[in-house]
Amino acid sequence: MSQQQPNRLQAGGRIDRSRRLSFTFNGQTYQGHAGDTLASALLANGVDVVNRSFKYSRPRGIVAAGAEEPNGVVQLGSSEAAQVPNVRATQQALYDGLSARSTNGWPNVQRDLMGLVGKLGGQFMPPGFYYKTFMAPASMWMTYEKYIRKSAGLGRSPTEPDPDIYDHMNQHCDVLVIGAGPAGLAAALAAARSGARVIVADEQEEMGGSLLDSRELLDGMPADRWVAQVLEELAGLANVTLLPRTTANGYHDHHFVTLHERRTEHLADIAPLKDGRRQARARLHRVRALQVVLATGAHERPLVYANNDVPGNLLAGAVSTYIRRYGVVPGNKLVLSTSNDHAYRAALDWQDAGREVAAIVDARPNPTGDWIDAAKAKGIRIITGSAVIEAKGDKRVSAARVAKIDLDAFQVAGKVEELTCDTIASSGGYSPVIHLASHTGARPTWRDDILGFVPTLVKGVSAAGGAHGIYALADTLADGVEAGASAAAAIGHQVLSVELPEVAAIREGATCALYQVPHENPTLRAPKQFVDLQNDVTAAGIELATREGFESIEHVKRYTAMGFGTDQGKLGNINGMAIAARCLGRSIPEVGTTVFRPNYTPVTFGAIVGRHCRELFDPERYTALHQWHVENGAEFEDVGQWKRPWYYPHTVNGKVETMHEAVARECRAVRKSVGILDASTLGKIDIQGPDAREFLGRIYTNKWEKLAVGKARYGLMCKDDGMVTDDGVTTCLGDNHFLMTTTTGGAAAILEWLELWHQTEWPELEVYFTSVTDHWATMTITGPEARHLLSEITDIDLDRDGFKFMEWRQGKVAGVPARVFRISFTGELTYEINVQANYAMHVWKTLFQHGEKYDLTPYGTETMHVLRAEKGFIIVGQDTDGSVTPEDLGMQWCVGYDKPFSWIGKRALSRPDTKRSDRKQLVGLKPKDPKVVLEEGAQIVFDPKHPVPMPMVGHVTSSYYSPALDSGFALAVVKGGQHKMGETVYLPMADGKTHEAEIVSPIFYDPKGERQNV
Amino acid sequence: MFYIYCPYCGEHREEEEFHPKGQAHIVRPKEPESCSDEEWGDYLFFRDNPRGIHHELWVHAVGCRKFFNITRHTVTYEILETYKMGEQPSITAETYAPQSSESEAARVAKQAGVRA
């Protein structure tokens, strides 16, 4: 076993040595144990190089043990469909069969085929590379980008569909505790015992945080024993939900926190079946919390020294974690470089693991404290007032160069001693994990006493423990209880006392402020000192940025790309700010604060999307006749969420009609005999109340006071800026009762529009609005034979002069109650039959039983468009665009200028701009070549010989081929067009051709309107 | 995503159920025809954009369909109150006093020159 896993200890750690797991990394097979992360297993196997760096292609190894890991970012997945990019090896539990590859590994992490770029790197990609090189010429970006992405790599998405399912869950709780280390567990205990509903989320495989690798005792017992006790109690409480493997990724408005729970990613790369069913791979919990406790701990800061990126350079705390939690000692001989006491435990753990500590190098001249005494007692050499100034080695550390340093003068102050070692652990202190608090928009505050930013907290949020700079274990536990109790009390829960375990106080000295370590050479000439390992940002790069005049940290970050990686600079941001501050001669808070945005760690799209994909992506709305359309071969068009029949292609002699052929046939049928359209999607609003008529008069441009019961009228609606917003026919059903129709897409918005005016401006009007769109099915039969057809199946008297155009009648159609409207959107004799939606199929089929002899032809939206455009009937939203007045449309006939109430839109029509004579006005366009169908959206010019850019005077809004005219025709808006009838305009096309067209009336067919009255 | 108390339903509901409708308390002139073009233009197009206290009109679009008003802080996004149509806000930029526990950002609202 030790043969295969040279760095695995014989005993200790929280792994299960009886369960061996096999996995592959870059194609090679390794062994690990249950309880390992991918990172701990790689370290156990002595895998030093896990990636090549982004810019310089330098070999990189594991640095950290948690979310802050910048190098161990891998591509996971044993099959194409299971590919996941950007997985942190430090957070990925090992399972049997796990397959991972280096993200930045092309062509091979071990062989440096990018060496040329790497060696030239300083010149090839200096800081500001993106600014300086890629800004111009723009065309070269494509060349650079392709190679940089391929060689540096940022992971890749799978090319096959994801077989997994993901869930969203909406959760509510009294207290949400984020983080289950000592502070979080104490807070959870205090809140839970009060009876508050508590959710505890923790991103790791096991809850316990730093207690899982602590050297300290609680009540004389190992710390993990206390963790087990607390978790057992919490698990037994009905008011507590424990969510391990769950990252709080985003803190949004009003305590809306998104939790990403990975439910199966520790088992396999595709969720295994459970009881024969597919399990949800991840859940996105959408949590509304009344109170939130941030117990997110702190991240250790590495020191910035020369070649600090060579594999074998680790965080001191990570060394302890690997040894104590995973039974892995990631090297043989250690040098520890520190600015604080706490890091000493890495050396103690290292020596306890039976391996050699070359020295502890402490930047402070006279460190004192219990940890220092313990190290001395173990006989470890302590070099004070000094630091590791440079690491030696290529693919693994071979030595540490150590020297006395003068912190104030920022220089090396003595001889350099070279210590042979293969591992350098460093610690520059701790940065509270303030990301989530930062998401709320609150800027953090710098505290000199802890050398870190602490979060500024909005109402309802508290921080506990390391998250706001409280690090000693006893203090952290007490702080957690206080936070949990206060949170519960704030929402009225009775808090019971929580007895804390006894923890021996540890004497610790002050940490010194050390970020970048001075080198014998000035920063710009020293070997690279890395600040952001993931984006290859160096101290020299930051110094250059400040020399070039970038003074705000936000600008320095953009110039150097510091913190722009998938790790968001968790390790490097504070060091980078400290370096910028030093170069600028300012303090860290003067340089700026650090801003983090969601998400804390990368989240798969699957979890974000949840079940809102495929057929559940957006609801589809079907009319009551949908099944008939499907059975009769309709092609469908999406209109909002509705599926509307677009056209019904026939198969003639084994050949399926094109859309052009089908539409021409449908058009001819309507003009010659009779066609039928499913118009059920038209918005229908039932309006009732004694003031309904007055309301209509205010909201429509035209008059309604005289519309008698039994009559219908076309109405135009404007916004108060005078621009057309909707149109439709409204019918008077009774004295106080109207039925308004709206455009299909506008139905919901118009209902809201009516409510807006009623509720905010005219609450004194007694009127009620009800959407009845889905209650009624609408079947439009139109064409010269419409009356003959309908008369066969209705008891309504259809006499031409008894039931006139723009009237409606109630009666029976096909034996069911119906409202029949004589209105026309085609210019032909038309009856719109409305029946209760669940009768629609019966009526529709009855019409077809009787319709064969009239060649009754179903038609779709495309034919509807052609027929209405031939008549110059507009479609709001197609022929108008929010900048068109009724007058621009030539619809003065539909404007009640002398209505007593100043209706919505009226005043705006007398503004100077709406009175301009050169406004774009609706006209018809007849192409000079009848075979041409102009492009919708094509721009119109008066003078095609005008030099480019030509003044554009309008555009085509609707354009079709008309079977009736056997010619293309179009509706368009043209500047001053209503006074330019007969003039020629030009439409220059992208292919260099220019079409000619004549401005004509928009009514192309039956201009006198006789056909609807046959 | 906001968590909004509908004063008609008497419940907090998710923002997904509501539509924002812009600045509250914009009253349509009673006699539009006697407005100058400038007065009409002000009514149509000009809105406040304060850093701080803002009164907004919202509608519980997929709930009770009622319009109501919100007093919201545009920096912290805190909703300080919701109130029915026809009612006046109890908190305004002039009367708003952020509690000491609130962030720096909230206090900005009280600084001179913040309101447009």
Ligand SMILES: [Zn+2]
């Ligand atoms: Zn409501």
